[in-house]
Amino acid sequence: MVIDCKHVWNYISEYLDGALPDETRDTVQKHLDHCEICSAVLDSTRNVIILTADDRIFELPVGFSERLHARIDLEFMRIEP
Numbered sequence: 001m002v003i004d005c006k007h008v009w010n011y012i013s014e015y016l017d018g019a020l021p022d023e024t025r026d027t028v029q030k031h032l033d034h035c036e037i038c039s040a041v042l043d044s045t046r047n048v049i050i051l052t053a054d055d056r057i058f059e060l061p062v063g064f065s066e067r068l069h070a071r072i073d074l075e076f077m078r079i080e081p
């Protein structure tokens with residue numbers, strides 16, 4: 001299975017999360033080994049995740065998650081008949 005750069009970009013966040021099936025992860029890994037563009041994308045994506053995961057910089061208010069989910073549920077109810 002050969003994939004092009006655009007496919008790799010679609011997989012990058014799951015790749016970093018370790019959420020890809022073994023076969024897909026190996027394919028992405030092989031592509032990253034020889035593709036400088038995708039390696040750079042992977043590195044910068046990883047850096048963004050590290051920055052945004054640092055709760056000293058981005059501290060979410062208490063109850064933010066609950067309010068977000070309540071809001072998402074509300075939007076889904078509005079979309080569905």
Ligand SMILES: [Zn+2]
Nearest residue numbers: 005035037038
């Ligand atoms: Zn590539």
